[in-house]
Amino acid sequence: DTAVSQTPKYLVTQMGNDKSIKCEQNLGHDTMYWYKQDSKKFLKIMFSYNNKELIINETVPNRFSPKSPDKAHLNLHINSLELGDSAVYFCASSQPAGAPTDTQYFGPGTRLTVL
């Protein structure tokens, strides 16, 4: 009964390729997030969607495009991959800010390696 799942767990690809990471949550949450964790373990939010609407959009290259087909899914598509995109990408979900329990629950991460 995985609460927040991501696929794939590992992704190795060449520079210039386009790839997608998928995220699904079965917690009934309205809000989902994408975070990037670099090689120094620094964790930074990239995007957030609430009920399929984009609500947080940090300073991220246009090559990154999130898509939320429904509130249980938030996918991340990356075009023209660069070496600097190598990182672990975490998906998370929560109830909306201000809800009685708005704790963020994290997925297991997708380790992306760009060669």
Added chain:
Amino acid sequence: AQSVTQLGSHVSVSEGALVLLRCNYSSSVPPYLFWYVQYPNQGLQLLLKYTSAATLVKGINGFEAEFKKSETSFHLTKPSAHMSDAAEYFCAVRVAGGYNKLIFGAGTRLAVHP
């Protein structure tokens, strides 16, 4: 702007010893503060959170943290370390203004040796 600073990127303790992981925050409004733990090759798990109720917050796995406004601190402690506590620990602050946006500290790696 709100931020958190974790003092010490690596902390090493003996099994059974006190664990103290330091976090200082910067915020012009009363902050919501969090501690998350990341075990190797896993996602983050919430240990505890402070949301302006009691200043001493108890979390899972025997951890607790005390909010001290005068010191702008939210240090994480555990009286007796277990080998299983070895992990990366992140302090975070929620950005005021909605949307549940978290700003994380750089993390502290806790090593526990026999």
